[in-house]
Amino acid sequence: MEEKExxxxxxxxxxxxxxxxxxxxxxxxxxxxxxxxxxxxxxxQHITPVQVRRxxxxxxxxxxxxxxxxxxxxINLIANIIDSEEGIKVAIVGMGNLGRxxxxxxxxxxxxxxxxAGFDTNPDKIGNTMNGVPCYSASMMKDIIQQxxxxxxxxxxxxxxxxxxxxxxVAAGIKGLLNYTPKPIDVPEYVYLEExxxxxxxxxxxxxxxxxxxxxx
Amino acid sequence: MEEKExxxxxxxxxxxxxxxxxxxxxxxxxxxxxxxxxxxxxxxQHITPVQVRRxxxxxxxxxxxxxxxxxxxxINLIANIIDSEEGIKVAIVGMGNLGRxxxxxxxxxxxxxxxxAGFDTNPDKIGNTMNGVPCYSASMMKDIIQQxxxxxxxxxxxxxxxxxxxxxxVAAGIKGLLNYTPKPIDVPEYVYLEExxxxxxxxxxxxxxxxxxxxxx
DNA sequence: ATAACAATGTTATTTTATTAACAATTATTT
DNA sequence: AAATAATTGTTAATAAAATAACATTGTTAT
Numbered sequence: 001m002e003e004k005e006x007x008x009x010x011x012x013x014x015x016x017x018x019x020x021x022x023x024x025x026x027x028x029x030x031x032x033x034x035x036x037x038x039x040x041x042x043x044x045q046h047i048t049p050v051q052v053r054r055x056x057x058x059x060x061x062x063x064x065x066x067x068x069x070x071x072x073x074x075i076n077l078i079a080n081i082i083d084s085e086e087g088i089k090v091a092i093v094g095m096g097n098l099g100r101x102x103x104x105x106x107x108x109x110x111x112x113x114x115x116x117a118g119f120d121t122n123p124d125k126i127g128n129t130m131n132g133v134p135c136y137s138a139s140m141m142k143d144i145i146q147q148x149x150x151x152x153x154x155x156x157x158x159x160x161x162x163x164x165x166x167x168x169x170v171a172a173g174i175k176g177l178l179n180y181t182p183k184p185i186d187v188p189e190y191v192y193l194e195e196x197x198x199x200x201x202x203x204x205x206x207x208x209x210x211x212x213x214x215x216x217x
Numbered sequence: 218m219e220e221k222e223x224x225x226x227x228x229x230x231x232x233x234x235x236x237x238x239x240x241x242x243x244x245x246x247x248x249x250x251x252x253x254x255x256x257x258x259x260x261x262q263h264i265t266p267v268q269v270r271r272x273x274x275x276x277x278x279x280x281x282x283x284x285x286x287x288x289x290x291x292i293n294l295i296a297n298i299i300d301s302e303e304g305i306k307v308a309i310v311g312m313g314n315l316g317r318x319x320x321x322x323x324x325x326x327x328x329x330x331x332x333x334a335g336f337d338t339n340p341d342k343i344g345n346t347m348n349g350v351p352c353y354s355a356s357m358m359k360d361i362i363q364q365x366x367x368x369x370x371x372x373x374x375x376x377x378x379x380x381x382x383x384x385x386x387v388a389a390g391i392k393g394l395l396n397y398t399p400k401p402i403d404v405p406e407y408v409y410l411e412e413x414x415x416x417x418x419x420x421x422x423x424x425x426x427x428x429x430x431x432x433x434x
Numbered sequence: 435a436t437a438a439c440a441a442t443g444t445t446a447t448t449t450t451a452t453t454a455a456c457a458a459t460t461a462t463t464t
Numbered sequence: 465a466a467a468t469a470a471t472t473g474t475t476a477a478t479a480a481a482a483t484a485a486c487a488t489t490g491t492t493a494t
Contacts, residue, residue, distance in 0.1 A: 006431065008432075012451095013450085013451065013452090016421050019421065023399060023416070038471080038472075039471090044401060048452080049472095051451095053471095053472065053474090054453095054473090056473090057472095062472080062473075064471095065472055066460060066472095068471080083423075083427075084427040088423050090419070096321075097314040097315070097321060100314045101313065101315035101318055101373075105399070105415060113419060113420065113423055176426040178422050182240060182322070184237075194421065197237065198322060199236070200233050200237055201411055202307070202330060203299055204229075204233050205409060206299070206300075206305050206329075206369060206393065207232050207299045208232075208409045209392045210299075210301040213392070229481095231481095254442095265482080267483060268481095268483080271444085271482085271483090273442095280441085280443090281441090283441060283490060283492095284441090
């Protein structure tokens with residue numbers, strides 16, 4: 001029996017890098033390049049060529065010895081792995097600066113991922129469209145998410161509303177959440193959760209800057 | 218000879234968690250709690266109590282057996298480790314939505330880290346103040362950074378300007394950089410660089426959502 | 435007083451991620 | 465035609481991070 005390839009066991013970090021490789025590759029393609037070496041990808045991404053080759057080995061892609069990797073083929077393979085055929089719809093809850101920043105990042109790029117709805121409680125925002133994304137009242141969350149079949153939610157509300165927002169999204173049937181507030185949220189285990197905290201990142205940079213200047217002394 | 222404790226060898230992940238512990242602890246403190254158990258911290262942060270205890274062991278902090286950790290003491294210790302006494306000044310380059318979002322996150326909180334300048338090329342923004350942070354012309358970058366002694370830069374410009382901005386910041390003598398554009402940048406090894414790419418994160422969430430729904434079949 | 439319990443602190447183990455090593459291959463040069 | 469060089473693909477080794485195991489220690493209950 002032929003087993004369907006699932007890419008089930010790829011390391012988390014490899015998944016993240018594949019997404020980044022693809023972006024770099026698309027850029028190269030648009031500049032007319034057709035092939036690329038592992039060390040070129042590595043240089044762009046600040047990693048080692050071995051890492052690149054190992055990631056590509058894991059997804060079963062082979063280059064040619066003196067030409068490197070076929071950019072188009074590789075882009076397609078990565079798309080096969082990380083995209084879903086039908087596309088996935090995303091909602092942003094909290095149309096403040098951060099929410100709008102995310103919408104801008106995505107607008108214009110044709111992805112299998114599309115942000116199709118924003119939610120907010122501010123009446124001035126409700127009813128408007130930002131970069132093609134309509135802003136609905138937060139009270140409509142469940143309805144719209146179910147109507148549209150939205151699977152992923154991005155939380156960009158003020159920290160104090162984070163957990164309530166998360167609960168509402170989960171109740172609406174969301175499958176994956178991305179929490180950008182500094183407040184950790186709880187979700188049932190069947191919801192995939194990723195959290196990112198900008199303050200922590202900045203404090204980390206500050207720590208290493210401090211360490212390095214101490215070391216110099 | 219007494220050796221000064223440097224916390225030089227703390228794992229990167231521990232540093233990030235310490236920052237998060239502190240935030241959770243400050244919250245608990247403001248609610249009148251004086252002590253906390255490792256499993257309480259763990260629950261808040263979605264990690265295991267062992268992880269918490271191990272991190273605290275690494276920084277040499279001891280709790281008491283049936284009362285847990287003294288919140289105030291622990292906050293002070295963490296501050297000792299990750300903050301620098303004199304404080305560190307930060308600049309944001311790119312006062313778009315993302316830049317302003319970051320400023321809002323920070324405003325009001327009294328940190329050893331303070332955002333003291335924003336830069337942009339848009340004449341409508343230059344000269345304004347956003348949440349107490351003045352916006353200067355990008356052409357003033359070097360002067361202001363050196364005058365103010367700014368050590369950390371956050372890059373929130375459009376991707377196509379990322380590398381030039383990075384070069385300018387490095388030339389101005391910046392010590393640490395935080396790049397929020399999806400375009401990886403190159404910096405000399407003496408500059409500490411952290412990069413974060415929102416699109417990658419979202420694609421990763423999408424991948425795991427997809428994987429899980431495939432698994433259900 | 436003693437047993438049971440619920441914590442901490444630390445060492446050992448396992449898992450995950452990265453890096454190194456190197457055989458194999460093919461183009462290029464001599 | 466042989467030597468050299470550059471590159472891939474893969475296995476082996478190392479490093480980093482997380483988890484498990486468990487001894488220790490007070491506290492509470494009996």
